[in-house]
Amino acid sequence: MSIRIDHISKSYGKVNALDDISIQVDPGELFGLIGPDGAGKTTLFRILTTLLLPDHGSASVAGYDIIADFKAIRKQVGYMPGRFSLYQDLTVEENLRFFATIFGTTIAENYDLIRDIYVQIEPFKNRRAGKLSGGMKQKLALSCALIHKPKVLFLDEPTTGVDPVSRKEFWEMLKRLQAKGITILVSTPYMDEAALCDRIALIQDGRILEIDTPKAIVEHYPKPIFDVGAHNTYLLIEKLNAYVHKHSVFPFGEYIHYTDQRDGFDPLELRAYLKNEGLQNIHIERTKATIEDTFMELAKQ
Numbered sequence: 330m331s332i333r334i335d336h337i338s339k340s341y342g343k344v345n346a347l348d349d350i351s352i353q354v355d356p357g358e359l360f361g362l363i364g365p366d367g368a369g370k371t372t373l374f375r376i377l378t379t380l381l382l383p384d385h386g387s388a389s390v391a392g393y394d395i396i397a398d399f400k401a402i403r404k405q406v407g408y409m410p411g412r413f414s415l416y417q418d419l420t421v422e423e424n425l426r427f428f429a430t431i432f433g434t435t436i437a438e439n440y441d442l443i444r445d446i447y448v449q450i451e452p453f454k455n456r457r458a459g460k461l462s463g464g465m466k467q468k469l470a471l472s473c474a475l476i477h478k479p480k481v482l483f484l485d486e487p488t489t490g491v492d493p494v495s496r497k498e499f500w501e502m503l504k505r506l507q508a509k510g511i512t513i514l515v516s517t518p519y520m521d522e523a524a525l526c527d528r529i530a531l532i533q534d535g536r537i538l539e540i541d542t543p544k545a546i547v548e549h550y551p552k553p554i555f556d557v558g559a560h561n562t563y564l565l566i567e568k569l570n571a572y573v574h575k576h577s578v579f580p581f582g583e584y585i586h587y588t589d590q591r592d593g594f595d596p597l598e599l600r601a602y603l604k605n606e607g608l609q610n611i612h613i614e615r616t617k618a619t620i621e622d623t624f625m626e627l628a629k630q
């Protein structure tokens with residue numbers, strides 16, 4: 330087991346940031362922690378990287394206990410925190426050299442591991458980190474987290490605030506690192522990125538809602554789900570919410586995702602109701618549940 334988290338809890342005063350969390354991540358796995366702001370993701374990363382002590386429970390990373398073996402863990406892991414991981418006043422190259430030095434290595438020694446990523450920012454190696462774009466900062470932070478060749482990589486919301494093209498490239502880089510045998514635990518609030526992980530844990534308010542492969546998670550969605558559209562989305566949401574048989578209503582892209590309480594739901598009935606309520610250009614079509622739908626459903630319970 331590369332990461333073993335056993336009944337970890339952590340509170341800050343009255344706030345239960347983590348409540349009895351257990352997760353096991355296999356060696357070489359790309360595992361996602363999916364949850365909104367405040368779910369407890371950063372707290373869990375800080376515990377696993379030995380920066381914070383849990384109140385209860387135990388955990389190990391790469392076979393080392395987070396408390397007894399904290400020094401060994403620090404050598405084995407790479408951590409890219411959500412914010413403030415770079416020295417804004419140092420240049421790209423100085424940042425990388427700094428991280429290499431504190432781990433007792435050099436850029437040259439492990440250049441192979443970061444080559445793919447670093448070549449994209451090397452043309453700007455004399456630019457201060459504070460003057461880089463979001464996507465470039467992210468590549469530099471990842472290079473810094475990798476420069477000591479860690480066995481396990483912790484990435485806390487690495488794509489937040491990064492443009493869609495850079496996000497896609499970033500996930501391709503993660504797949505390549507995974508192919509090199511690095512275990513990766515990555516958090517994201519973006520549900521579309523969850524589908525790119527081998528397995529995911531959906532978390533909210535410090536609790537795990539579900540752990541499984543992204544495919545299995547959407548297959549567990551309990552109800553038929555429908556895309557509903559009409560000429561006036563605002564009115565449509567209002568009327569769907571007022572419909573006595575509705576189970577859930579939530580905006581999803583250009584449509585509203587609708588589920589009904591009844592087993593024998595007939596979309597024609599809903600169409601008639603909406604028409605009667607003054608909606609035009611009504612579109613109702615069966616669709617597939619996404620991870621976001623599953624998250625919303627589990628979060629309601």
Ligand SMILES: Nc1ncnc2c1ncn2[C@@H]1O[C@H](COP(=O)(O)OP(=O)(O)OP(=O)(O)O)[C@@H](O)[C@H]1O
Pocket residue numbers: 341342344345346364365366367368369370371372373486
């Ligand atoms: N040092 C602290 N003191 C008090 N409360 C805290 C502290 N750090 C985190 N919290 C609270 O603990 C809960 C979990 O926070 P955490 O940062 O772990 O979540 P997160 O999922 O990483 O969200 P975010 O993306 O917003 O950081 C939140 O309610 C947060 O307000």
